[in-house]
Amino acid sequence: MSSETKTAMATARILLVDDHALFRESVARFLDGEAGLKVVAGCTTIEEAREVLQRQSVDLVLLDYDLGEKDGEDFLSMAAAVGYTGRVLMVTAGLDEARTAALVRRGISGVVLKHDPAAALVDAIREVLAGRVWFDQSSLKSMVQQPPDETAPARKLTDRERQVLSGVFEGLANKQIADQLQVSESSVKATLQQLFHKTGVRTRSQLVRIALERYHDQL
Numbered sequence: 001m002s003s004e005t006k007t008a009m010a011t012a013r014i015l016l017v018d019d020h021a022l023f024r025e026s027v028a029r030f031l032d033g034e035a036g037l038k039v040v041a042g043c044t045t046i047e048e049a050r051e052v053l054q055r056q057s058v059d060l061v062l063l064d065y066d067l068g069e070k071d072g073e074d075f076l077s078m079a080a081a082v083g084y085t086g087r088v089l090m091v092t093a094g095l096d097e098a099r100t101a102a103l104v105r106r107g108i109s110g111v112v113l114k115h116d117p118a119a120a121l122v123d124a125i126r127e128v129l130a131g132r133v134w135f136d137q138s139s140l141k142s143m144v145q146q147p148p149d150e151t152a153p154a155r156k157l158t159d160r161e162r163q164v165l166s167g168v169f170e171g172l173a174n175k176q177i178a179d180q181l182q183v184s185e186s187s188v189k190a191t192l193q194q195l196f197h198k199t200g201v202r203t204r205s206q207l208v209r210i211a212l213e214r215y216h217d218q219l
Helices: 003-010 021-032 046-055 072-081 097-106 118-129 137-144 159-169 174-181 185-199 204-214
Strands: 012-017 037-043 060-063 087-092 110-113
Touching: 012 021, 012 046, 012 118, 021 037, 021 118, 037 046, 046 072, 060 072, 060 118, 072 087, 072 097, 087 118, 097 204, 110 118, 159 174, 159 185, 159 204, 174 185, 185 204
Parallel strands: 012 037, 012 060, 060 087, 087 110
Antiparallel strands: none
């Protein structure tokens, strides 16, 4: 396999959905200078985004919540309808607690604030593409403060499961959680597998959503 083919395979394809042209253009120029990232399109409306998702492969959508007459939840409904299975990272000026929690339950992988440094956006993108979640501290606090969904009973978490889950909420990698808890990385992986089994999920994003719904009072 040639080096060019390997590079192409490693490049993540990104769609920007934001109704501010200057912001889209600035982010696109910045991200196209980052190794392994490629902005394939920038859209103003959900309708434009639908056309892009229907004609080409996209790994990650950078989505603004406020899209004029429509919003981020409208986009998520459209994306599900056209069969989009990639990740969604919300890039916004700010969201209230209820909307943040609702969007997580709808499947977004994280929230980045528009006033955050550009480097934070790149870090968030790479974390989300790696299958992890990313939330700034204000978004994390607002989610944990939301009342739980009491429709499903929750099995009690152990102290170690709560500690590891807290690290997942912070967007930490397994090694970072292990360093924080002063345990081995294999121990963290084993605890994560316990959490996956206990909650019936397979990914960190799903684990965050189910934790918000069922384990709010244990966090």
